[in-house]
Amino acid sequence: MNSWRSVEEFSAGYYGVCAGGGMLSAGATHLAITPLDVLKVNMQVNPIKYNGILSGFSTLCREEGAHALWRGWSGKLFGYGVQGGCKFGLYEYFKKIYGDLLIDQxxxxxxxxxxxxxxxxxxxxxxxxxxxxxxVQTQSSFAKGLADGFPKLYANEGLRGFYKGLLPLWGRNLPFSMVMFTTFEHSVELIYHNIIQRKREDCSNAQQLSVTCLAGYAAGAVGTVISNPADNIVSSLYNKKAASIMQIVKNIGFSNLFTRSLPVRIAIVGPVVTLQWFFYDSIKVLTGLPTSGGMRRHPKDGELVGYEATP
Known part of the structure; x- marks a missing residue:
């Protein structure tokens, strides 16, 4: 594999590359889809006014101008950049830890x-x-971005204001992440074993990255459906549409939690997750690392075994 630099797997540098790759890929892709995210959040908070993708964009631009589509861009870039660095870097770390501890699992x-x-x-x-x-995205008078939004939120609600949505955020992102990573891993294995029928190391970089994109899109689509109810709850909770999670569920309706804003979320999340995996694995390839997917373990004699090509 051609690369401009070589990084030893499972070293501090390896986890640094994974964290840095996750930060760059997540931050850049989330920044790119800020207009869709602005529409999605407004559809969740005010579904009567914003009842479709095209009409929703038209309403936002007509009432607030095209610049309104980029509200909250700094939160997307930095917030999801930090999250992506933690998510991808720590996933690789925990996968190695659990893989060594739970050998028979x-x-x-x-x-x-x-x-x-x-x-x-x-x-x-x-x-x-x-x-x-x-x-910022749903209250045009609240703040322009992170620089004035952070001190204003702290002044109004204190430290609790930053974390009162943590439980529903976990409720949205934990199922999504668990399903997304697991779907990605199994999709990679399925593609190599059943479709390409070659080991990863026998494929070119372009072929490996193509596998990454296919598995990434499947992972994003499945994860979106699972996490949609919690995503609606997060948006409603932050905008004080109800005092509690149970009240939000009652107001929206249980079935509507799964369907409200789902088309726009699929339009957002599928391509975003695909691009995240593509950028992330491209960075790994450039540093001499294999693309993502599969387990590597240290057997008892200390020798490192290769990526598994079959179950």
């Missing part, structure tokens, strides 16, 4: 535990940025 269990553990820390890092971002 099914791989799916290791993927679930690793992604859940990483996401817990990632959402703690994201939560303050998300609290400001949602208010």
């Amino acid at each position: 099914r791989k799916g269990v290791i993927f679930f535990l690793s992604s859940a553990s990483a996401q817990i820390f990632a959402d703690v890092a994201l939560c303050p940025f998300e609290a400001v971002k949602v208010r």
